[in-house]
Amino acid sequence: MRNRYKFFADIGGDTIEFPVNPKEYTIAYPTNHKTYNILDIGEVIVPRLPSLMEVSWESYFPGNSNDPFIIGHEWREPAEYVELIEEARNHKEICDLVISRRDAAGGRMYDTNISAVITAFSTTERGGESGDVYYKIAFKEYRHFGPKKVTLPQSEDGQPAEIQTQEDRPVTTPELRVGAAVIANGIYFSSSYGDKPTGNANNLQTTVSRIIPDASRPYPVLIGGNRGWIKADQLQVTG
Secondary structure, eight states, rough: OOTTTTEEETTTEEEEEOSSOOOEEEEOOOBBEEEETTTTTEEEOOOOOOOOOOOEEEEEEESSSGGGGTTTOOOOOOHHHHHHHHHHHTTOOOOOEEEEEOOOEEEEEEEEEEEEEEEEEEEETTTTTTTEEEEEEEEOOOOOOOOOOOOOOOOSSSOOOOOOOOOOOOOOOOOOOOEEEEEEEEESSSTTOOOOOOEEEEEEEEEEEEEOOOTTTTTTTEEETEEEEEEEGEEEEEE
């Protein structure tokens, strides 16, 4: 998987690229179907909604920037990766996880692009490999949700209360601004001029980091810390 694949995580507004690709990685698509035994029929299955996607792999953070396996990738000190990941796990942060794929000829394939939380992270240091930090990491997909509070009216005498209707309040559309929560779709780029595509968002839930008010910039909105630049009409503002 050399440098044909790239693994990114947007953690706390800081986008990190994992420096060495794993030998293999696992993406699980579990389901929550239920099976029952019914008299005179036998076993039946009742389809349910898909469960949360799970992504995991093993690799290492090289202690030397000249490590041959970081060709085409960024390098940081191993302690920096470990600190960022542990802080995200301990503070229950929601991360944006991206796996960017290219075929043997260098052509773009499909991306895995999900919001996720870190469910497991462990490190190992091996004798004779001073500076290198081996790790195992697992992510689980995060789906945004919110409780809706309903207050039921009650009368003093215990009788059903009379409900009075009110005129609907005008609905205001959230404006695109720095810090706004958005859902992104489509290709995003390394610069606001669209120099190089760096990923393809598919209902990616993220935030706006910067907006350039310049009509000459085709991709004036930066999302996800430093993930990439995108058009305003590719974003749905949610908050």
